[in-house]
Amino acid sequence: xxxxxxxxxxxxxxxxxxxxxxxxxxxxxxxxxxxxxxxxxxxxxxxxxxxxxxxxxxxxxxxxxxxxxxxxxxxxxxxxxxxxxxxxxxxxxxxxxxxxxxxxxxxxxxxxxxxxxxxxxxxxxxxxxxxxxxxxxxxxxxxxxxxxxxxxxxxxxxxxxxxxxxxxxxxxxxxxxxxxxxxxxxxxxxxxxxxxxxxxxxxxxxxxxxxxxxxxxxxxxxxxxxxxxxxxxxxxxxxxxxxxxxxxxxxxxxxxxxxxxxxxxxxxxxxxxxxxxxxxxxxxxxxxxxxxxxxxxxxxxxxxxxxxxxxxxxxxxxxxxxxxxxxxxxxxxxxxxxxxxxxxxx
Amino acid sequence: xxxxxxxxxxxxxxxxxxxxxxxxxxxxxxxxxxxxxxxxxxxxxxxxxxxxxxxxxxxxxxxxxxxxxxxxxxxxxxxxxxxxxxxxxxxxxxxxxxxxxxxxxxxxxxxxxxxxxxxxxxxxxxxxxxxxxxxxxxxxxxxxxxxxxxxxxxxxxxxxxxxxxxxxxxxxxxxxxxxxxxxxxxxxxxxxxxxxxxxxxxxxxxxxxxxxxxxxxxxxxxxxxxxxxxxxxxxxxxxxxxxxxxxxxxxxxxxxxxxxxxxxxxxxxxxxxxxxxxxxxxxxxxxxxxxxxxxxxxxxxxxxxxxxxxxxxxxxxxxxxxxxxxxx
Numbered sequence: 001x002x003x004x005x006x007x008x009x010x011x012x013x014x015x016x017x018x019x020x021x022x023x024x025x026x027x028x029x030x031x032x033x034x035x036x037x038x039x040x041x042x043x044x045x046x047x048x049x050x051x052x053x054x055x056x057x058x059x060x061x062x063x064x065x066x067x068x069x070x071x072x073x074x075x076x077x078x079x080x081x082x083x084x085x086x087x088x089x090x091x092x093x094x095x096x097x098x099x100x101x102x103x104x105x106x107x108x109x110x111x112x113x114x115x116x117x118x119x120x121x122x123x124x125x126x127x128x129x130x131x132x133x134x135x136x137x138x139x140x141x142x143x144x145x146x147x148x149x150x151x152x153x154x155x156x157x158x159x160x161x162x163x164x165x166x167x168x169x170x171x172x173x174x175x176x177x178x179x180x181x182x183x184x185x186x187x188x189x190x191x192x193x194x195x196x197x198x199x200x201x202x203x204x205x206x207x208x209x210x211x212x213x214x215x216x217x218x219x220x221x222x223x224x225x226x227x228x229x230x231x232x233x234x235x236x237x238x239x240x241x242x243x244x245x246x247x248x249x250x251x252x253x254x255x256x257x258x259x260x261x262x263x264x265x266x267x268x269x270x271x272x273x274x275x276x277x278x279x280x281x282x283x284x285x286x287x288x289x290x291x292x293x294x295x296x297x298x299x300x301x302x303x304x305x306x307x308x309x310x311x312x313x314x315x316x317x318x319x320x321x322x323x324x325x326x327x328x329x330x331x332x333x334x335x336x337x338x339x340x341x342x343x344x345x346x
Numbered sequence: 347x348x349x350x351x352x353x354x355x356x357x358x359x360x361x362x363x364x365x366x367x368x369x370x371x372x373x374x375x376x377x378x379x380x381x382x383x384x385x386x387x388x389x390x391x392x393x394x395x396x397x398x399x400x401x402x403x404x405x406x407x408x409x410x411x412x413x414x415x416x417x418x419x420x421x422x423x424x425x426x427x428x429x430x431x432x433x434x435x436x437x438x439x440x441x442x443x444x445x446x447x448x449x450x451x452x453x454x455x456x457x458x459x460x461x462x463x464x465x466x467x468x469x470x471x472x473x474x475x476x477x478x479x480x481x482x483x484x485x486x487x488x489x490x491x492x493x494x495x496x497x498x499x500x501x502x503x504x505x506x507x508x509x510x511x512x513x514x515x516x517x518x519x520x521x522x523x524x525x526x527x528x529x530x531x532x533x534x535x536x537x538x539x540x541x542x543x544x545x546x547x548x549x550x551x552x553x554x555x556x557x558x559x560x561x562x563x564x565x566x567x568x569x570x571x572x573x574x575x576x577x578x579x580x581x582x583x584x585x586x587x588x589x590x591x592x593x594x595x596x597x598x599x600x601x602x603x604x605x606x607x608x609x610x611x612x613x614x615x616x617x618x619x620x621x622x623x624x625x626x627x628x629x630x631x632x633x634x635x636x637x638x639x640x641x642x643x644x645x646x647x648x649x650x651x652x653x654x655x656x657x658x659x660x661x662x663x664x665x666x667x668x669x670x671x672x673x674x
Contacts, residue, residue: 067474125662128418128474129615133662136602137655143648244648253478266472298493298594301486308479309465318470 005263009278012261016285017041023293036165040288042173048284049172050075050162050231052277054251055258056183057224059276062259063193064217065200065268066120066127071228071255073138074112075248078105078229079236080145086153098157105229112138113225117218131221135252142244152241162237172234179227184273193271196220200268257304258283260311364612364664368627375634383641389517395633400522401426401584403629405600406607407533408577410625411570413608414537415549416617417473419571421462422578423600424484425455427593429582431488434496434592437503444502452579458484459575463568473571481601488594495593498586507587522584529580534622546570550617606654607632610661631657 020027020040030039054071061068085101086092112134119130164171187193198206199213207213231251236242260266261282262275286307290300313319380387396403405422412419429451436442436450462480466473498504510518537543545566548556557563585596611628613620635653639645 119662123663123666125666126615129609129662132602132605133655133658136599136606136658137652140648140651140655143646144652148646148648253482256475256478260475266475296489296493298489299486301482302490303486305479305482305486308475308482312471312475312479313465313469316469316471318468322468 005272006274006278009262009275009282013278013282013285016282016289020285020289020292027292032168035168037168037170040292042170044281044284044288045173046170047288048281049170049176050234051251051254051258051284052176052280053179053227053231053234054224054248055255055262055276055280056180056273057220057227058252058255059259059262059264059271059273060183060187060196060220061127061224062256062264062266063196063200063268063271064220065203066217066220067256067266068116068131068221068224069128069252070112070116070131070134070138071224071231072248072250072252073135073142074109074225074228075232075235075251076142076242076244077112077138077145078109078232079242079247080142080151080244081105081108082158082233083151083153083236083242084145086155086158087151092153092155093157095157098155101158102161102233105233106226109225109229109232110222113222114218116225117221120221121214121217139244142247144244146242146244148244150241150243154240158237159240160237162234163240172238175230175234179230180273180277187273197269197271200270202269254283254304255280257308260315261307265315266312362612363668364661365621365624365627367661367664368610368612368624368631372627372631372634375631375638379634379638379641386641389515391637393513393517393519393523395630395637396523396526397520398588398636399629399633400520400526401581401588401597402600402603402607402632403526403626404529404577404584405581406604406611406625406629407529407622408574408581409601409604409608410533410611410613410620410622411537411546411573411577412473413605413613413615414546414617414620415567415570416553416615417466417567417570418477418605418615419459419462419574419578420474420477420601421458421480421484422574422581422604423597424481424488425458425575425578426582426585426597426600427488427595428484429455429579430586430589430596431491431496431592431594433503433583433586434498435491437500438496438498444500448583451583452576455579455582456572456576459578460568460572462575463571466571467564467567477571485594491594492592493594495591495595497591503587503590507590520587522587525580525584529577530622530626537622542566542569547618550614550619552618603632603654606658609665610657612661614665615662 017027024040027040030037030041032038054075058068058071082101082105085104086097089097089101091097116131116134119125119133120127123130160166160171161175162172166174187196195206195211195216198211199216203213228248232248235247258279259276260279262272262277262279264271264275283304286303287297287300290297290303385391405426409419409422432451432454433447436447437444458480462476465471466476506521509521511521511524512518537546545556545561548559548561549563549566553563582597586592589596607628608620608625609615609628610631611620611624611626613624632654635657636650639647639649639653
């Protein structure tokens with residue numbers, strides 16, 4: 001069982017949640033208040049939903065051996081555009097306005113994703129640099145859209161996306177679940193996932209066997225941008241406002257962290273959607289834990305640093321080789337034992 | 347590919363194209379500014395560019411070393427912030443003498459860079475993710491020291507901050523400018539005239555070949571990150587003088603500015619090609635954008651980010667045109 005790729009992320013999440021139980025005895029309690037589900041676990045799912053989405057897009061990008069640094073900016077731009085449209089509309093509460101604002105945000109995200117995709121797949125720029133451009137300029141664009149202000153909106157239907165409930169469950173959670181299931185269906189029930197992994201594993205070889213690598217690569221950047229846009233809508237909807245400066249700030253790092261923690265290798269060629277979802281929930285649970293224990297939330301970064309570096313070390317073949325060599329030389333005199341389990345890990 | 351000396355000369359000539367474009371851009375921007383705005387055409391405006399961007403210049407010099415090896419250092423902004431925080435905390439809260447604090451801060455930055463380089467090299471983890479962890483750690487440490495900004499009232503710091511060194515023709519510079527110029531000069535000599543410098547270029551050209559040639563790949567790789575760490579902490583010390591405070595939110599996004607300066611300065615992100623003086627021009631271009639926008643007056647500060655993003659885009663396309671699709 002320990003060999004299953006989701007085993008370690010699941011253990012970490014369980015340990016984190018159990019650690020919370022020690023500090024807040026009613027941590028696992030879920031109540032129904034006003035027909036809505038309430039509780040710390042629901043909160044983790046609710047606030048983790050945008051991160052799950054962004055990390056989902058990031059997973060596919062990383063599977064092709066790329067990286068998308070621009071998701072944070074896309075989050076900000078999508079939220080800003082939607083809120084701007086709603087705040088300028090004659091009737092902010094009408095469903096038509098909200099649908100239009102969502103459509104605008106998604107359309108612009110589509111354009112941003114295509115721009116990233118073309119730069120990486122057609123022009124051949126390194127992904128980290130190509131998306132860096134949008135990361136730098138995107139914040140400026142988001143502030144341009146909001147005019148440097150925080151746009152506040154009061155719109156019932158818009159509030160539903162990130163802050164509302166449907167069938168007693170937070171709507172954002174349902175939305176995230178649907179997107180995750182659709183993605184899983186598309187990548188694992190069709191050849192798409194296999195093709196993405198082959199492009200990430202060896203772009204030249206996959207081109208030689210006739211896979212259209214550039215189209216696939218462009219596609220994952222578009223998907224990532226769309227996921228980020230939906231996350232941006234959720235975040236801005238939950239707080240009923242758009243902040244070009246701070247919305248989605250550093251979410252790209254959290255998303256990369258979630259992907260890595262979930263067991264997807266940064267070198268590409270393999271991905272695990274389930275792992276990413278667990279990874280995103282771990283990150284969110286970590287933030288929640290730090291709040292409940294009463295450590296200043298800003299120090300979360302220190303914890304994250306250790307998590308990243310530990311996971312990367314475990315994933316690093318060089319590190320495992322060194323660790324295994326050390327252990328085998330230590331145990332050789334005592335009792336030789338098979339080291340297969342260590343090597344099969346990660 | 348070819349042993350034709352002419353082709354080699356042409357390729358070498360092409361290497362200078364980004365540098366040339368950046369110089370032309372700089373002259374063009376300055377001319378436009380001079381024509382458009384009164385008081386733009388003065389030596390002091392140029393010197394203010396250096397005064398306001400001395401710390402960025404120092405950080406970008408360190409980044410140039412890393413990028414030349416084909417790596418990237420995302421931790422620079424966080425190390426700068428940590429340096430300001432550490433300086434302010436030790437000087438103000440603990441009363442340590444500045445002469446002790448400054449070397450200590452420099453050692454901390456260098457060690458941080460060294461450790462990151464060591465992890466990158468010995469465990470073969472991508473520089474991007476290791477320095478990302480370094481960035482988290484350094485920013486997090488800032489907040490563990492203090493969540494609020496610590497302002498500095500120490501006489502040594504304020505004296506250093508207020509000192510103006512007069513130059514002929516009613517001009518002046520700050521001591522930070524001298525430090526930055528010194529760093530550039532030393533880095534120039536190291537990069538272009540020492541064995542370490544040659545190794546840096548060789549490593550960026552092809553790590554495999556460098557290894558086969560018997561060059562000290564491990565030492566060079568760790569060294570560039572240590573250099574970047576040192577430059578970041580020195581940049582942090584300069585920023586402390588400039589801001590007279592330590593704060594965990596200082597220098598947010600500085601890593602992007604530093605990378606942008608290096609790219610605009612004509613250094614290839616794939617490594618192995620570029621010039622230190624190009625980075626200086628890159629920093630000046632970034633500074634000039636800010637100056638132009640502040641002279642313009644009606645444009646908001648976020649236009650700076652958009653323009654820098656646009657410039658990055660243009661220069662990256664230019665790089666692709668120059669190296670072709672050779673290094674995809």
